[in-house]
Amino acid sequence: xxxxxxxxxxxxxxxxxxxxxxxxxxxxLVGDLERAEELAQETFLRxxxxxxxxxxxxxxxxxxxxxSTRIARDYFRRTRLLSWLPLWDADDDPRLRAADSTEAIAxxxxxxxxxxxxxxxxxxxxxxxxxxxxSTLEIADVLGISQSAVKMRLSxxxxxxxxxxxQVAVYR
Amino acid sequence: xxxxxxxxxxxxxxxxREWSERERLLVAEHLSTCPACTTLARLYANQERGLSRLxxxxxxxxxxxxxxxxxxxxxHNAQRRSRYSGIAxxxxxxxxVGVFIALLISIPGIKGHPPFTAASTPNSTAVxxxxxxxxxxxxxxxxxxxxxxLDTIQxxxxxxxxxPGADLGKLAYVQGGDIWVVxxxxxxxQPQRLTSDGQNQAPRWSPSGSWLAFxxxxxxxxxxxxxxxxxxxxxxxxxASSFAWSPMDDRLAYLTPAGNLVLLDVQSGKSQILASSxxxxxxxxxxxxxxxxxxxxxxxxRQDVLxxxxxxxxSKLWVSLWRIRVTGSISADxxxxxYNLGQPSSEGLRVAGWTGDGKKILFWPDPDFSGSILxxxxxxxxxxxxxxxxxxxxxxxxxxxAPSLDAVLLHPDFYESFSSLPAxxxxxxxxxxxxxxxTNKRLALIDEQTGALRLLTQPDLAAFxxxxxxxxxxxxxxxxxxxxxxxxxxAARLGMLNRSIYVVNxxxxxxxxxxxxxxxxxxxxxHWSRDGQYLLFPRLDGQGLASLWLLPASGGAPQKLVDxxxxxxxxxxxxxxxxxxxxxxxx
Numbered sequence: 001x002x003x004x005x006x007x008x009x010x011x012x013x014x015x016x017x018x019x020x021x022x023x024x025x026x027x028x029l030v031g032d033l034e035r036a037e038e039l040a041q042e043t044f045l046r047x048x049x050x051x052x053x054x055x056x057x058x059x060x061x062x063x064x065x066x067x068s069t070r071i072a073r074d075y076f077r078r079t080r081l082l083s084w085l086p087l088w089d090a091d092d093d094p095r096l097r098a099a100d101s102t103e104a105i106a107x108x109x110x111x112x113x114x115x116x117x118x119x120x121x122x123x124x125x126x127x128x129x130x131x132x133x134x135s136t137l138e139i140a141d142v143l144g145i146s147q148s149a150v151k152m153r154l155s156x157x158x159x160x161x162x163x164x165x166x167q168v169a170v171y172r
Numbered sequence: 173x174x175x176x177x178x179x180x181x182x183x184x185x186x187x188x189r190e191w192s193e194r195e196r197l198l199v200a201e202h203l204s205t206c207p208a209c210t211t212l213a214r215l216y217a218n219q220e221r222g223l224s225r226l227x228x229x230x231x232x233x234x235x236x237x238x239x240x241x242x243x244x245x246x247x248h249n250a251q252r253r254s255r256y257s258g259i260a261x262x263x264x265x266x267x268x269v270g271v272f273i274a275l276l277i278s279i280p281g282i283k284g285h286p287p288f289t290a291a292s293t294p295n296s297t298a299v300x301x302x303x304x305x306x307x308x309x310x311x312x313x314x315x316x317x318x319x320x321x322l323d324t325i326q327x328x329x330x331x332x333x334x335x336p337g338a339d340l341g342k343l344a345y346v347q348g349g350d351i352w353v354v355x356x357x358x359x360x361x362q363p364q365r366l367t368s369d370g371q372n373q374a375p376r377w378s379p380s381g382s383w384l385a386f387x388x389x390x391x392x393x394x395x396x397x398x399x400x401x402x403x404x405x406x407x408x409x410x411x412a413s414s415f416a417w418s419p420m421d422d423r424l425a426y427l428t429p430a431g432n433l434v435l436l437d438v439q440s441g442k443s444q445i446l447a448s449s450x451x452x453x454x455x456x457x458x459x460x461x462x463x464x465x466x467x468x469x470x471x472x473x474r475q476d477v478l479x480x481x482x483x484x485x486x487s488k489l490w491v492s493l494w495r496i497r498v499t500g501s502i503s504a505d506x507x508x509x510x511y512n513l514g515q516p517s518s519e520g521l522r523v524a525g526w527t528g529d530g531k532k533i534l535f536w537p538d539p540d541f542s543g544s545i546l547x548x549x550x551x552x553x554x555x556x557x558x559x560x561x562x563x564x565x566x567x568x569x570x571x572x573x574a575p576s577l578d579a580v581l582l583h584p585d586f587y588e589s590f591s592s593l594p595a596x597x598x599x600x601x602x603x604x605x606x607x608x609x610x611t612n613k614r615l616a617l618i619d620e621q622t623g624a625l626r627l628l629t630q631p632d633l634a635a636f637x638x639x640x641x642x643x644x645x646x647x648x649x650x651x652x653x654x655x656x657x658x659x660x661x662x663a664a665r666l667g668m669l670n671r672s673i674y675v676v677n678x679x680x681x682x683x684x685x686x687x688x689x690x691x692x693x694x695x696x697x698x699h700w701s702r703d704g705q706y707l708l709f710p711r712l713d714g715q716g717l718a719s720l721w722l723l724p725a726s727g728g729a730p731q732k733l734v735d736x737x738x739x740x741x742x743x744x745x746x747x748x749x750x751x752x753x754x755x756x757x758x759x
Contacts, residue, residue, distance in 0.1 A: 037232065154186060155185035158216060161219060
C-alpha cells in the first residue's frame with residue numbers, strides 16, 4: 001500500500017535538508033543576503049503549496065533549485081537588474097569577516113566579484129555545478145535544457161570567470 | 173587517440189567527479205603534451221576550489237520564523253478554501269434538490285403536492301430548513317491551531333525518538349545547520365536544539381559530557397550541553413582535525429589559522445599557547461597535533477622558515493616532530509623536539525596520532541610538500557619514543573605496483589588503536605593508495621609491539637573506517653564491492669549505494685560478516701555502543717538525504733534515529749565524507 005505523505009512532515013524534512021543549500025545558492029546568485037532570504041522564503045512557500053496540493057516530488061533537490069532559479073530570474077526581470085553589480089564589502093557580510101585571514105577575505109571577494117561579472121545564464125550553471133555540486137544532468141533538469149547545452153555553457157562560464165578573476169585580482 | 177584542445181577545454185569545464193574513464197584517459201594523454209591545457213587545468217582546479225569555498229548561508233532565525241508564519245498562513249488559507257468549497261457543495265445540492273421538488277409540486281395533476289409556500293406547508297422545513305452542517309457549529313474564519321510539524325521549525329524540542337531501551341549514551345548532531353542533543357536511554361527520547369542560527373557543525377563531546385565544542389564557519393565555539401554559556405573561542409585552522417578534546421578531561425587543544433597550538437582549560441577558562449609561529453613567518457608553524465591516550469602529552473609537527481621564498485625558489489623549511497607535557501605546570505619552553513627532517517627539509521610531516529599504548533607517535537611523511545601526493549596516501553610511520561627512531565608500519569605491503577597497498581590516506585577515521593592489558597595494543601587501519609575510496613582499500617591489523625601486519629579483508633571489497641568493539645574482539649567497518657576505479661559520475665554515485673556495514677573478528681582467521689544490505693542507502697562510519705550490542709552509523713540515500721541509524725551488532729533491521737542536514741555532497745572527497753562534522757556520540 002502506498003504511504004500517505006503528510007505535507008507538513010514532508011515540508012519539514014525538506015526544509016531542514018535544503019534551506020542552507022538553497023539560501024547559499026541564492027546569496028551567490030543575487031549577491032544580496034537580505035534579498036536572497038526573501039527569495040528563499042518564496043521558494044519554500046511554493047514547496048509547501050506543491051506538497052499541500054499533493055504533488056509528488058521525485059527529485060526534490062532538482063525541484064527546489066529549479067523553483068529558486070525561476071524566482072531569482074523573475075526577480076532579475078522585475079528589478080530590471082539583468083547583470084547585478086554587487087558591493088561586496090567584507091564589513092557587510094559576516095561570513096566574509098569570518099574568513100581565515102585578510103588574504104582569504106580578499107580571495108573570496110575576488111571570486112564573488114568575478115562571479116558578479118557573469119551574465120545569469122553563465123552564473124547559474126557555474127554556481128549549480130561548482131558550489132552546489134549538481135551534475136550536468138541535474139542542471140539540465142533544473143534549467144530545462146539539454147546536457148550538452150549545459151556543458152557548453154559551463155565551458156564558456158569558466159573561461160569568462162577566469163578572465164574576470166584575473167582582472168579583479170590584478171586591480172585589488 | 174589524439175584530442176583537440178577545444179575538446180579538452182569542454183571536458184575540463186566539467187568537474188572531474190563527472191568524468192568517464194575514457195575522458196579521464198583522454199585528458200591525461202593530452203595534458204602530457206600540451207602545456208597550455210595543463211595551465212588551464214590548473215587554473216580550473218583553483219577555480220573549483222575557490223568557488224567551493226565560498227561561505228555557506230542559512231536563513232536567519234527571523235527569516236525562518238517568517239517562513240514558518242507564511243507557511244502556517246498558507247495552511248490556514250487552504251483549510252478555509254476547503255471549508256468554503258464544502259459549504260458551496262452543500263448549497264448547490266440544496267438548490268438542486270429544492271428546484272427539483274418545486275418543479276414536482278408545480279406540475280399540475282400531481283395530487284397531494286399543493287403549491288409550495290413556507291407558511292402553508294408544515295413539512296417545508298424538511299426541505300428549506302436544511303442548513304449547511306458545518307456552518308451551524310464551526311466559525312468560518314477562526315484561526316486554526318498551528319500545525320505541530322511546522323512549528324518545530326522554531327521549536328527547541330524535536331520529535332520524540334523510539335529507542336530499544338538500552339542506555340546508549342548521548343548524541344550530538346547537526347540538523348538544519350544547528351546543534352541538537354539527545355540522551356539515548358530508555359524507550360523514548362526527545363532531541364533538544366541548542367543553537368538557532370543554522371551555521372554550526374562538527375560537534376564534539378568533552379570527556380565529562382558537560383561541554384560541547386563545535387565550529388561556526390571558521391570559529392571554534394564551546395557551550396554547556398544545555399546550550400548555556402556558549403562562547404566563541406577564536407578562529408581555527410582550516411586544516412582537518414584542527415581541534416580536539418583531551419581524552420581524559422575537559423581541556424581543548426586547537427590550531428589557529430596562523431599555526432599556533434593553543435590549550436584551553438574549559439573549567440578555569442584559561443588558555444595557553446603551547447607552540448607558536450616565529451613573528452613575521454608567512455606559513456603556519458604547527459601543522460598537526462594529537463593527544464596521547466592518557467591526555468598527558470601532545471605530539472605536534474611544525475615547520476619553520478629558514479629562508480623565505482624568492483626568485484622562483486620556494487621557502488627553505490625546517491620540519492620537525494615535537495611533544496609537550498600538558499600536565500602539572502605547563503610551559504611552552506618544555507616542548508621537546510623528537511625528530512627533524514634536516515635543515516632545510518626536503519619533505520614535510522603530519523601527525524596522525526599515537527599508538528594505543530602511548531609509546532609511538534604515528535605520522536605520515538609529506539614527500540616534496542606535495543598535497544597531490546598526500547591525497548593519494550603515503551606509507552604510515554611511527555616514531556618510537558624509546559628508541560628515538562622512526563619506523564615504517566606498512567612497509568611490508570610495498571610491492572612496487574601502482575597503486576600501492578602500503579599507502580594510507582589521511583582521513584581521521586582510517587585508523588583506530590585498541591589497547592588492553594595484558595593483550596597489548598593493536599592498530600586497525602585502512603591501507604591502499606589512490607585517493608578514491610571505492611577501490612584498492614583493505615583493512616589491516618598491526619601488532620603495535622612487534623609491528624606484525626596482517627590483512628583482514630580481501631581485494632574484492634573496498635573497505636575503510638575500522639571501529640573496534642569495546643572488548644576488542646571485532647572490528648566494524650564500511651565496505652563495497654571493489655569494481656575498480658569508478659572515476660565519478662553515476663557509476664560512482666550508484667556504486668557507492670552498495671556500501672554497507674560489515675564486521676570482522678580481530679582474532680584468529682578473519683571472518684567477514686555483512687550486517688546491512690539495502691541498495692537504497694550508502695552506509696558508512698560505524699561506531700559501537702559501550703556495551704557492544706549496537707552499532708550507530710550514518711547513511712546517505714539515493715536522493716542525497718543523510719540520517720543516523722542504530723543497528724543490533726548481531727544483525728537485524730536498522731532503526732532510523734534522526735536526520736542530518738545539510739546533507740554532505742555525495743561525492744565528498746572522492747567518495748569520502750567527513751561524517752564527524754555531522755555527529756558525535758558520547759557512549
